[in-house]
Amino acid sequence: MPISEARRKANERYNAKAYDEIKVRVPKGHKAELQAHAEQQNESLNGFINRAIDTQVERDNS
Template identity: 65%
Template sequence: MPISEARRRANEKYNAKAYDQIQFRVKKGQKQVIQAHAERQGESMAAFIARAIQETMERDLQNKGNP
């Protein structure tokens, strides 16, 4: 069952308030590799990317001691 136009607008309004959006490019074919890896981990591609960034930032802080 498709969502109503009012629900779609409400979702967009909430997302605009609650989330920042980041767009980036990867080489052809890499998106499928990332998506397959994320699925094997049981998470969405967006969740995997966010986790990868967070873990890398935490590791960098431990290694360098910089905020």
């Protein structure tokens, strides 16, 4: 069932308040590879990317 216009706007307001956005560009076909890997790890693509960033930051700081 599609969400209502009011719910969509409420979600947009919340997301604007709670999150920063970063656009990541990858070569054609690489997105599908990343999505498949994330699914194998039972996580979303966004969750996988965030975990990868956090892991690298921890490595860089140690």
